[in-house]
Amino acid sequence: MRSNMDHRYYLSEEAYRREQELLFGRLWQFLTLKPLVSKHNAFVTRRLCGIPVVVQNFQGEIHAFQNVCLHRQQALQWESEGRRPLVCRYHAWGYNARGEAENIPFCEDIYRFSDARRKELRLREYPLEIIGNVIFVNFSPDPIPIGEQFDTGFLESLRSSSEAYDDEVMLTTFHAQFNWKLAYENLRDPNHPRFVHPQSLAKAVTFLPRIDEAMSAEAKTLSTSDAPLQREAAMALMRRFSWGGPDAPLDDAPGYEWHRRVERWGSADWYYNWLAFPNLHIASATGGYSFIVEHHVPVAPGRTDLLVHWVTAKKSARYAWSPAVLYSHMVGARTVLAEDIKVMEMVQAALHERAPAPSPGDYEAMNMLVDKWYVDLMEGRFAI
Amino acid sequence: MPFKLIIGAGWPFELACEAWRSARPDLQVQPIEVTQDQAYAFDLSFLDRYSPEDAGAFAAFDNRFLNFKRLELMALIKSRGFRLEPLISPRAHVAETARIGENCFIDDGSVVGPRAELQYNCFVGAGVIIGMDARIAHSAWIERGAVLGGGTRIGSHTTLGSGVIVADGVDIGRCCVVEIPGTYRRDIPAKTFLNPDFDEPLRTIDHGSS
Numbered sequence: 001m002r003s004n005m006d007h008r009y010y011l012s013e014e015a016y017r018r019e020q021e022l023l024f025g026r027l028w029q030f031l032t033l034k035p036l037v038s039k040h041n042a043f044v045t046r047r048l049c050g051i052p053v054v055v056q057n058f059q060g061e062i063h064a065f066q067n068v069c070l071h072r073q074q075a076l077q078w079e080s081e082g083r084r085p086l087v088c089r090y091h092a093w094g095y096n097a098r099g100e101a102e103n104i105p106f107c108e109d110i111y112r113f114s115d116a117r118r119k120e121l122r123l124r125e126y127p128l129e130i131i132g133n134v135i136f137v138n139f140s141p142d143p144i145p146i147g148e149q150f151d152t153g154f155l156e157s158l159r160s161s162s163e164a165y166d167d168e169v170m171l172t173t174f175h176a177q178f179n180w181k182l183a184y185e186n187l188r189d190p191n192h193p194r195f196v197h198p199q200s201l202a203k204a205v206t207f208l209p210r211i212d213e214a215m216s217a218e219a220k221t222l223s224t225s226d227a228p229l230q231r232e233a234a235m236a237l238m239r240r241f242s243w244g245g246p247d248a249p250l251d252d253a254p255g256y257e258w259h260r261r262v263e264r265w266g267s268a269d270w271y272y273n274w275l276a277f278p279n280l281h282i283a284s285a286t287g288g289y290s291f292i293v294e295h296h297v298p299v300a301p302g303r304t305d306l307l308v309h310w311v312t313a314k315k316s317a318r319y320a321w322s323p324a325v326l327y328s329h330m331v332g333a334r335t336v337l338a339e340d341i342k343v344m345e346m347v348q349a350a351l352h353e354r355a356p357a358p359s360p361g362d363y364e365a366m367n368m369l370v371d372k373w374y375v376d377l378m379e380g381r382f383a384i
Numbered sequence: 385m386p387f388k389l390i391i392g393a394g395w396p397f398e399l400a401c402e403a404w405r406s407a408r409p410d411l412q413v414q415p416i417e418v419t420q421d422q423a424y425a426f427d428l429s430f431l432d433r434y435s436p437e438d439a440g441a442f443a444a445f446d447n448r449f450l451n452f453k454r455l456e457l458m459a460l461i462k463s464r465g466f467r468l469e470p471l472i473s474p475r476a477h478v479a480e481t482a483r484i485g486e487n488c489f490i491d492d493g494s495v496v497g498p499r500a501e502l503q504y505n506c507f508v509g510a511g512v513i514i515g516m517d518a519r520i521a522h523s524a525w526i527e528r529g530a531v532l533g534g535g536t537r538i539g540s541h542t543t544l545g546s547g548v549i550v551a552d553g554v555d556i557g558r559c560c561v562v563e564i565p566g567t568y569r570r571d572i573p574a575k576t577f578l579n580p581d582f583d584e585p586l587r588t589i590d591h592g593s594s
Contacts, residue, residue, distance in 0.1 A: 081589050173584045324449040331579070
């Protein structure tokens with residue numbers, strides 16, 4: 001098989017802008033985890049699709065707004081996570097759950113806004129979908145129903161597993177020099193761990209590449225066809241790009257003392273994976289005792305910010321050394337992440353105009369289907 | 385000659401044995417290396433052979449798990465009635481008005497200023513300078529050469545790496561790791577991790593009540 005993926009999709013500014021508009025600007029994408037905004041005035045800020053966003057809790061209601069004050073365009077919240085009212089630090093304009101500028105100090109004396117103008121002062125709000133403890137946002141003026149992006153089985157698995165997340169979340173960001181798509185091509189490739197992670201991940205779990213004959217035949221047919229995907233077929237195909245559940249048995253499941261202090265999700269000693277198209281990956285390398293939530297945020301054609309969240313299953317009761325559990329596991333996860341990042345940065349560095357097209361094998365049928373779907377979207381053969 | 389049981393593993397254990405012999409030639413140092421089982425639990429049944437009346441003890445372990453393992457070891461020994469005097473190198477300078485808690489280790493060349501307080505189970509590496517009125521909460525781990533200004537506050541189970549300078553009056557919260565050399569002039573919230581292997585600090589958010 002030959003992939004239709006052209007080097008431009010990884011290198012070109014124009015393709016990057018088009019991707020932001022046609023894909024990220026239309027799909028539901030991960031914004032944050034609910035435990036980070038679980039209390040009144042708790043907030044998270046992110047920059048997605050070039051838009052600064054704040055998601056904040058207002059007396060239990062969670063809303064996402066453009067994180068820009070309507071007065072002088074100051075960022076309303078400055079920190080990436082925190083807890084304070086939605087009040088601008090520049091001239092103290094305060095906003096409510098509807099995004100209205102509810103409090104403008106000295107409004108009548110010095111601003112002299114008419115009633116009509118006051119009513120217009122409302123932050124741009126973005127729709128949210130909250131699945132268990134996972135919050136998705138959509139920047140489209142006409143968002144598709146989330147059920148059109150993810151099938152019900154996937155949404156149920158995501159809801160059920162994420163509801164097991166604890167409230168204490170550790171997070172950090174890696175600034176990687178590769179196109180975000182490489183990460184997902186890599187995550188859909190079970191043949192890489194034994195070569196890339198021989199001393200880390202592959203020691204704990206054996207991922208075996210399998211060939212799905214039907215999917216392989218479908219991928220060959222589609223990838224060699226000039227016929228464009230029709231929208232309905234394209235959306236149905238896209239729903240297959242997200243999946244989740246047990247992926248491989250753990251060779252020697254560790255039994256840490258802290259496992260007794262959390263409410264495990266499920267009972268199988270398996271490595272779990274969830275891929276939520278386009279750019280969210282969740283894994284449980286401990287058989288449901290803990291979860292890593294990875295959000296690959298495109299920031300340029302050759303740059304991706306990888307936000308990593310690490311959380312245990314819910315604690316049965318607080319224990320003093322839970323930060324040590326989070327930290328030690330995040331340090332362990334970094335080893336595997338750094339191995340992947342290194343490989344993908346070298347792939348990105350090798351890409352150029354005359355680079356050979358990828359030559360995927362039958363076991364990579366899902367990547368081939370994604371490639372076909374992506375090329376048709378980018379070339380305007382269908383729209384989300 | 386009274387006994388001093390040095391109980392632990394790894395280089396801190398070897399260091400403590402040497403340091404106790406040097407600091408207290410009047411004591412008979414008895415090194416006892418411990419291991420952990422598959423569940424990472426210590427087996428201290430060997431202590432049945434010793435009486436707290438005849439021997440003091442010292443727990444010497446590295447700072448894994450934010451120094452909680454060393455604290456666990458110390459607590460197990462203490463629960464058997466053993467006294468765990470601090471170990472202060474004769475080559476360290478500790479002000480008379482400073483207070484040093486149980487099972488602390490102050491290594492060679494360190495300086496602990498007047499009225500500074502170190503709670504129990506702290507490790508202070510060689511050449512550390514701790515300013516006047518500094519408050520170091522229990523189980524902190526301060527690597528060699530770190531400098532803590534006057535009036536600093538270091539939370540429990542916090543690690544400060546070599547080359548870290550904490551400016552006067554700065555608070556570092558509990559369960560932090562600060563291992564990127566530099567001068568820190570602002571407070572650092574609890575459960576923040578500055579590790580040079582990561583591009584950005586690791587932060588911990590916990591709004592919940594579980």
